[in-house]
Amino acid sequence: MLAIGEIRTGLVQNSTSVPANLTVRALALLPGELVRSSERPIAYAVSPDRLTGLDCRLATPTRVRTRGVGTAVSRAAITGGRVLQASTHTVLVAAGSDRRLPWAHYLARPGIIEVAGRARFADLADGYLGPPQPATLDLAALNERILDDIVVRPELDRRPPFRVARTTLRWVAEIADEPPGARVRGAPAPAEDEPEAQFWLASGTLRTARLSLPASQLSTVVELCEDLALHDWLLTTVTGLIERSRPDAAATSAASTAAVARMRPAVDHLLHLWMPAARVDRRLLPLWESLERRPGFTRQWNVSVNRIRDQIAVTTVGLLGVVAEGVARA
């Protein structure tokens, strides 16, 4: 089995942080369906799942012929009233036959694509993370559509306080099959205790992640990846704001004040959102911890936050000096 997914993360198109009740209304994409939400440790709401039917080729490095039939699950989530994510995923499994079955068969197994052909799961993982191939499975388009549907919601005023790029996380999770009873007593436990994670910055806004986990943790991997995407976006956005405000180039106290002003959106809107692994299933915490060792998200975040705070402190001292001088002169 191979779980694959894509997450787009960006700023909610609204002038202020969206209050919880409006967030829930903005995410009501399916009439008659509940929007799930929680307040602790951070405000979070997620839309009902949207299913899309698919019947197409899947990308592989060797372009070997494969056909996948089934559905992908898409949803949108808003964190802290500020960050909007669209997330689509599906699980690839081997098809029982080469024939296409009645559609009711696939709808009874939501979020699964049955793959016929000779491709191995490792090829499908490489193909999905590799360069885009035309006329193959397009999870990105499903995310774009769900974002389009959210943007036009009347609950949002479409006047964001600052402009930042969206980031995309494309992920695969190789699932170790554990047939019941296959484990011999006393034999070393399989991957259960050691889920693995790798994370790359593929380009300016594209990230890829490759995970491997036991089947029992499949249901929690999407939340882990959404959390990963959220924090990567926060980090990317805050470091981007620092770079753009160029505090090191500020020679005068006026320039320094201007640099701090440019960093202000980060302070006002983003710094309080850092809460890694807040909703991640604790069985997957080792994955987060390994990502904290390398590339070390929180380490870099703390450096960035300290840089902003130092800059504010230095600028404040400078301003106090100016004020004190004025007082002394008067």
Added chain:
Amino acid sequence: MTKAEMVFGEVTAQRKVASVPLSHLSIELGHLYREDLAAEEITGYGRRLGHHFKSIRPWVDALRHGFTDIRPGRAPRISTCFLVDDYFGEFSTPAELIPALVTAADSVGLQIDYLARESGCADADGVPLAALVESRLVDDPPPDTTGTRPPARETGWLSNGQRTPGSTEALSVVSGWAAPTENGARNHSIFVDVEMWNEQDGRRVWSCPFLAAVWQLLRLGLLRNLGEPVAVPAQLALADLPTSWAELPVVSQLTPRPAPFSAYRTASVLASRFLPVELAVRTILSQVHVDPDADQQVMTRSGAEAVTLPAEVVDRVSYVFLS
């Protein structure tokens, strides 16, 4: 090392879906169009309805006796129902028709446990059931559906395959005719294109097959609104019947202690002239993504009773077609 851990949970973060009581089997005691009943104004309800119930009685018995998917020694929970077509215009009155139906069924030893109004399948006391079901449609994708483009919908229609090219794209260059195709056809296509609704006088009018698909989902206990059950049966006093269908509950309970209205499986005994309607119903049901939690409840409870149910919702629906 032992670690004390607190489990933190918030109620709204969980998806809550209420469950409904379930029988083993829901038997529909035939169906009649409004016209069938209107004609009775001349000859009286009794004879025509008596003939109707008499013709289906052996098949209802066969369904009851044939139901063996149950632990030995247990009596199956079976309820019966009848759907009155009050959506496409007013006709007769509950006070007039219901006693006639009950008497006619009784004359051949059949009991109608539940009576439902077809208009309730469109709107059940303010809950737009048909619209809720339409929003849960997941189109059967033709080959080469990568997700890049949204499903090619012909407004108000639902098919089981690919329409003739040009029929959906006004600007396409039509280079001769190409046949429509059924997805996953066995050698040859049986292409079905169902009109789900149209607009009449600025109002959306749902088609008979679409309402019948909603009716099947109600009988299968798979519909919810914001996690709550819909069209819950209400007891009806036969002595005090209203003169307008709209005053009747969506699903009325007519007998004192029937088995639950919704069931693991449904069976309908119908005249063969309803076969095209039911083909359309099955085309729709094959593309409805039912509430996964409601479906899980059905699967768990049937499993606990050692009843085997197909995962495919449409395969829980069966028929007897009579000439």
